[in-house]
Amino acid sequence: MKSSTFCSRSRNLILILAPTFATLATPKFHIALVGNPNSGKTSLFNALTGLNQKVGNFPGVTVDKKTGIYSVDSDKDTELIDLPGTYSLYPRRADEWVAYKVLMGADEIVQPDMVILVADASNLKRNLLFCSQIIDLKIPVIMVLTMNDIAAQKGIKIDIPGLEVELGIPIVAVNPRKNKGLTELKRAIAKLTRSTPEASARSNDFINVAALAPEAIQEVRAFYPDLSEYAAIHHLINYEELGDGTEHAFISEIITRTGFNATKTQAEEIMQRYNHIRQVMQKKVVEPGPLQKKLFSNKLDNILLHRTWGHLILLAVLFLLFQSVFALASYPMELIEWCFAQVSSWLTASLPEVWWSDLLINGIVAGLSGIMVFIPQIMILFGIITMLEDSGYMARIGFLSDRLMRKVGLNGKSVMPMISSFACAVPAIMSARNIENKKERLLTIMVTPLMSCSARLPVYTILISLVVDDHYYFGFVSLQGLVMMGLYFLGTFMALIVSYVLKWFIHIKEKSFFILELPIYRAPRWKNVGITMVEKARIFVTDAGKVIMIISLLLWFLSSFGPGNRISDVETKYAAMIKVAPQQTDSLNRQLSTEKLQNSYAGMLGQAIEPVIRPLGYDWKIGIALITSFAAREVFVGTMATLYSVEEDDDQSLREKLQSATHADGSKVYTLPAAFSLMVFYVLAMQCMSTLAIVKRETKSWKWPVFQLMYMTALAYGMSLLVYTLLS
Numbered sequence: 001m002k003s004s005t006f007c008s009r010s011r012n013l014i015l016i017l018a019p020t021f022a023t024l025a026t027p028k029f030h031i032a033l034v035g036n037p038n039s040g041k042t043s044l045f046n047a048l049t050g051l052n053q054k055v056g057n058f059p060g061v062t063v064d065k066k067t068g069i070y071s072v073d074s075d076k077d078t079e080l081i082d083l084p085g086t087y088s089l090y091p092r093r094a095d096e097w098v099a100y101k102v103l104m105g106a107d108e109i110v111q112p113d114m115v116i117l118v119a120d121a122s123n124l125k126r127n128l129l130f131c132s133q134i135i136d137l138k139i140p141v142i143m144v145l146t147m148n149d150i151a152a153q154k155g156i157k158i159d160i161p162g163l164e165v166e167l168g169i170p171i172v173a174v175n176p177r178k179n180k181g182l183t184e185l186k187r188a189i190a191k192l193t194r195s196t197p198e199a200s201a202r203s204n205d206f207i208n209v210a211a212l213a214p215e216a217i218q219e220v221r222a223f224y225p226d227l228s229e230y231a232a233i234h235h236l237i238n239y240e241e242l243g244d245g246t247e248h249a250f251i252s253e254i255i256t257r258t259g260f261n262a263t264k265t266q267a268e269e270i271m272q273r274y275n276h277i278r279q280v281m282q283k284k285v286v287e288p289g290p291l292q293k294k295l296f297s298n299k300l301d302n303i304l305l306h307r308t309w310g311h312l313i314l315l316a317v318l319f320l321l322f323q324s325v326f327a328l329a330s331y332p333m334e335l336i337e338w339c340f341a342q343v344s345s346w347l348t349a350s351l352p353e354v355w356w357s358d359l360l361i362n363g364i365v366a367g368l369s370g371i372m373v374f375i376p377q378i379m380i381l382f383g384i385i386t387m388l389e390d391s392g393y394m395a396r397i398g399f400l401s402d403r404l405m406r407k408v409g410l411n412g413k414s415v416m417p418m419i420s421s422f423a424c425a426v427p428a429i430m431s432a433r434n435i436e437n438k439k440e441r442l443l444t445i446m447v448t449p450l451m452s453c454s455a456r457l458p459v460y461t462i463l464i465s466l467v468v469d470d471h472y473y474f475g476f477v478s479l480q481g482l483v484m485m486g487l488y489f490l491g492t493f494m495a496l497i498v499s500y501v502l503k504w505f506i507h508i509k510e511k512s513f514f515i516l517e518l519p520i521y522r523a524p525r526w527k528n529v530g531i532t533m534v535e536k537a538r539i540f541v542t543d544a545g546k547v548i549m550i551i552s553l554l555l556w557f558l559s560s561f562g563p564g565n566r567i568s569d570v571e572t573k574y575a576a577m578i579k580v581a582p583q584q585t586d587s588l589n590r591q592l593s594t595e596k597l598q599n600s601y602a603g604m605l606g607q608a609i610e611p612v613i614r615p616l617g618y619d620w621k622i623g624i625a626l627i628t629s630f631a632a633r634e635v636f637v638g639t640m641a642t643l644y645s646v647e648e649d650d651d652q653s654l655r656e657k658l659q660s661a662t663h664a665d666g667s668k669v670y671t672l673p674a675a676f677s678l679m680v681f682y683v684l685a686m687q688c689m690s691t692l693a694i695v696k697r698e699t700k701s702w703k704w705p706v707f708q709l710m711y712m713t714a715l716a717y718g719m720s721l722l723v724y725t726l727l728s
């Protein structure tokens with residue numbers, strides 16, 4: 001009857017129960033950080049490991065397990081595991097399951113030897129529920145109290161030594177934001193790792209667990225004596241997720257025989273815990289009366305969450321966000337562009353005219369400048385989003401928009417993934433794990449990529465600058481910024497529409513609710529904002545840069561060479577023509593480059609798909625860009641840079657080159673209708689391999705990413721066609 005997986009898991013539990021002697025010999029010691037959402041786990045993780053995992057001032061920032069090395073003793077490496085926040089040991093959301101499985105020893109990769117329980121001192125009562133459950137699991141645990149500064153502001157006083165006695169575990173007060181109390185914590189960790197298993201695992205229960213379901217617990221433990229009584233209850237309740245087929249049969253048989261009732265046991269357990277917690281709080285914590293001074297946050301919320309003012313302020317905040325991305329970034333962008341133009345003309349003048357100088361100037365430098373110009377915009381966008389998250393305002397946006405979201409089948413919690421998708425859809429889609437309801441989570445994942453991510457910024461910027469005047473209303477509202485905002489708005493609007501339509505076709509029945517704890521307002525940590533900005537710029541340049549460089553190089557090759565003798569035939573033809581009319585050398589040379597490009601591999605490819613994209617107002621060069629930017633959207637600009645530098649040999653900026661681009665009949669390529677049609681295409685099309693990959697991972701099936709690719713491409717094509725037809 002005994003199953004092998006259950007055995008191996010029991011062994012993991014033994015490891016948890018007896019961490020010291022067994023694990024001291026092994027090089028790695030694992031400490032898991034757990035606690036309620038937004039209690040400061042990741043801040044502490046970063047302070048102890050020196051890493052920079054994402055911290056934010058709203059519940060549900062961390063949605064997956066993250067590990068980092070922290071050395072307690074010089075001779076022993078300790079691995080710290082940061083986990084998603086959980087309110088109790090009864091998981092409901094996908095991210096809570098991640099933490100739960102680690103704590104139950106059911107995670108394949110991570111098995112903790114010790115737990116650091118992070119508890120928010122300003123919300124101690126609620127945090128103690130989870131804390132008491134961990135205590136009853138009998139895992140060696142240290143409790144870390146964070147937010148003591150806020151507790152003090154609220155007038156809360158905690159008798160820490162007294163609480164240690166009541167709970168029977170070591171407690172350390174820290175402030176990970178200010179690196180306070182870390183020495184004491186390190187000392188406590190070192191002490192606990194050295195103590196005997198008997199001393200480190202607490203022997204008495206917080207509540208009388210055995211009495212909750214005596215018979216069933218006894219039967220499970222008769223077979224698996226290493227499980228604590230409380231762990232046995234969890235195996236009885238969640239055996240379907242925690243064990244395999246044999247264990248299912250074994251436990252369900254016990255349940256039938258003993259009449260174990262999961263709901264009743266759980267309700268009874270929670271009630272007993274709260275009773276005990278109330279007593280502990282009365283004895284060891286002084287809380288101010290309800291009439292005590294209100295926190296600054298509550299006063300601010302009276303305005304920011306106001307029925308009318310709240311929504312107006314929200315619109316103003318979003319308006320400022322887009323205006324600053326456009327207006328603030330324009331100066332550094334011009335500077336970067338100018339620098340690259342200088343470098344490229346200097347290289348052209350000083351290098352011999354051979355194939356490798358052509359590759360260097362028109363392949364590498366052109367591709368690189370295509371990436372670098374957008375660093376300022378990316379940094380500003382990420383900076384502002386980080387400030388929104390850090391200050392606590394992001395959670396308010398969720399609150400303010402819950403009603404609207406609900407109408408289209410989403411949830412107030414969908415707003416955070418959607419807004420962070422302005423930066424990048426990949427982490428945004430992962431953060432949807434925070435949404436309890438399966439249908440709402442799926443809908444959020446389906447529509448999140450419609451929000452304009454930072455990779456679209458380069459495309460929008462360049463196209464807007466081609467067809468929209470650089471005009472300012474009232475001296476500060478930029479027209480180009482307004483158009484940019486319109487594109488972001490279009491993406492958001494379509495996301496809501498698509499969700500509204502899809503909700504009728506996705507059938508998952510589950511209760512929906514919106515519980516979002518509003519964090520208090522905090523000043524953004526400027527270091528965090530700064531690090532995020534630099535880090536995102538670095539990732540953009542390296543990750544996107546790699547793809548762009550490879551594709552630019554490939555394109556340079558494809559657009560410089562052609563099948564058979566096509567290119568050399570063109571060259572011979574023009575050489576003869578120049579001989580006949582040497583006074584036209586310049587214009588003939590330009591025609592030569594165009595015809596060479598048309599006869600290259602890339603040119604042929606673009607011309608092959610031209611019939612499909614002609615109705616949208618695009619030419620074959622845009623066609624090539626559409627193909628290459630399927631991998632990642634920002635490749636568009638790089639592709640254009642490469643295609644136009646291969647063709648023309650002067651030091652015009654890409655914008656100027658595009659501005660003067662013409663069709664064969666001499667008419668301009670980038671007319672207003674064509675540029676808008678192209679922008680709409682980029683707003684709505686799914687052109688990102690990484691997003692498809694993450695959707696596959698989060699939905700655990702190919703069905704959804706494939707569907708997403710199809711509906712978004714069809715939507716993009718249809719809407720672009722409509723825009724082009726209406727405008728021309």
Ligand SMILES: Nc1nc2c(ncn2[C@@H]2O[C@H](COP(=O)(O)OP(=O)(O)OP(=O)(O)O)[C@@H](O)[C@H]2O)c(=O)[nH]1
Nearest residue numbers: 037038039040041042043056057060061062085147
């Ligand atoms: N005032 C104050 N703020 C803190 C303290 N510790 C953390 N914070 C802030 O609390 C917020 C939440 O911190 P995180 O580290 O992201 O919290 P978390 O527990 O990892 O949150 P989830 O991943 O969502 O579960 C951030 O804005 C931190 O800067 C503290 O001791 N005092």
Ligand SMILES: [Mg+2]
Nearest residue numbers: 041042061062
């Ligand atoms: Mg976290």
